[in-house]
Amino acid sequence: MIYPSGRAVWAAAAGAVPAFLVALALPSLWYLGLLWICLLLAFLAVDAAAGRGRKSLAASLHAPPQVGVGGQFTVHVAARLSSRTPTLEARVGHDERLAPIGGTGGPLAATKDGGSLDLRFQALRRGIASFDRLWLRWRGPFGLVWNQVVLPMESKVAVLPDVRSARDQAITLLQRNALPDGHAQRRAGQGREFEAL
Numbered sequence: 440m441i442y443p444s445g446r447a448v449w450a451a452a453a454g455a456v457p458a459f460l461v462a463l464a465l466p467s468l469w470y471l472g473l474l475w476i477c478l479l480l481a482f483l484a485v486d487a488a489a490g491r492g493r494k495s496l497a498a499s500l501h502a503p504p505q506v507g508v509g510g511q512f513t514v515h516v517a518a519r520l521s522s523r524t525p526t527l528e529a530r531v532g533h534d535e536r537l538a539p540i541g542g543t544g545g546p547l548a549a550t551k552d553g554g555s556l557d558l559r560f561q562a563l564r565r566g567i568a569s570f571d572r573l574w575l576r577w578r579g580p581f582g583l584v585w586n587q588v589v590l591p592m593e594s595k596v597a598v599l600p601d602v603r604s605a606r607d608q609a610i611t612l613l614q615r616n617a618l619p620d621g622h623a624q625r626r627a628g629q630g631r632e633f634e635a636l
Contacts, residue, residue: 440586440587440588440589441487441584441585441586441587442584442585442587443483443583443584443585444578444582444583444584444585446582446583447479447483447583447584450479450583451476451479454475454476454479457472457475458472458473458475458476459472460472479583482581482583483583483584485581486579486580486581486582486583486584487579487584487586489579489580490577490578490579490580490584490586492520492521492577492586495520495521496518496519496520496521496575496588497518497519497553498516498517498518498519498529498573498575498590499516499517499518500514500515500516500531500570500573500592500594501514501515501517501594502514502515502570502594502595502596503596504596504597505596505597505598505599506562506596506597506598506599507562507598507599507600507601507602507603508562508563508564508565508598508599508600508601509561509562509563509601510561510562510601511540511559511560511561511562512559512560512562512596513557513558513559513560514531514557514558514559514560514570514594515555515556515557516529516531516547516555516556516557516558516573517550517553517554517555517556518547518553518554518555518575519552519553519554520553520577526546526577526578527546527547527553527554527575527576527577528544528545528546528547528575528576528577529544529545529547529556529573529574529575530543530544530573530574531543531544531558531570531572531573531574531592532570532571532572532573532574532592533560533568533569533570533571534568534569534571535563535564536562536563536564536565536566536568536598537560537561537562537563537568537596537598538560538561538563539558539559539560540559540560540561541558541559542558543558544556544558544574545558562596562598563598564598565598565599565600566598567595567596567597567598568595568596568597568598569593569594569595569596570592570594570595570596571591571592571593572589572590572591572592573589573590573592574587574588574589574590575587575588575590576588
């Protein structure tokens with residue numbers, strides 16, 4: 440999908456005032472005021488044609504296979520576009536079992552082979568949470584047009600009950616006879632005084 444950027448909208452708005460003044464000052468040559476709009480449309484067409492690169496786009500989304508309820512995790516988005524683009528932005532689509540921490544997208548940080556973005560999420564409910572879509576967009580060479588692609592993703596995260604605290608307590612209970620250096624403590628104390636006699 441192609442749509443104009445904010446720069447194109449401001450350029451069109453800036454050209455409207457001189458076009459109106461030309462039409463007001465020279466009523467017989469009112470059509471000269473439309474030259475700015477025609478020139479802007481030509482630049483938009485060139486920018487849209489030069490910024491296309493869907494076939495050279497490669498993107499991936501990596502999430503952990505499972506996480507506990509209430510746990511936070513990082514989703515790694517990586518994308519590569521063969522043409523040199525100054526900005527490549529991404530947004531991730533997710534279901535209601537996950538809550539984003541700090542947003543679901545943003546600009547990709549430049550890497551040697553494209554760009555990457557790390558997003559934080561928190562698991563809210565049990566079940567199979569999914570990341571189903573990845574939106575990518577980039578500007579054309581003039582910055583007048585956004586090129587956007589929606590890629591289907593099949594990344595799933597199993598949200599399981601959080602048993603981390605119970606597991607930590609069980610390990611503590613089972614190892615209370617162990618010393619910090621890993622050696623077993625001799626049977627002394629804790630009701631074993633009779634054995635010492």
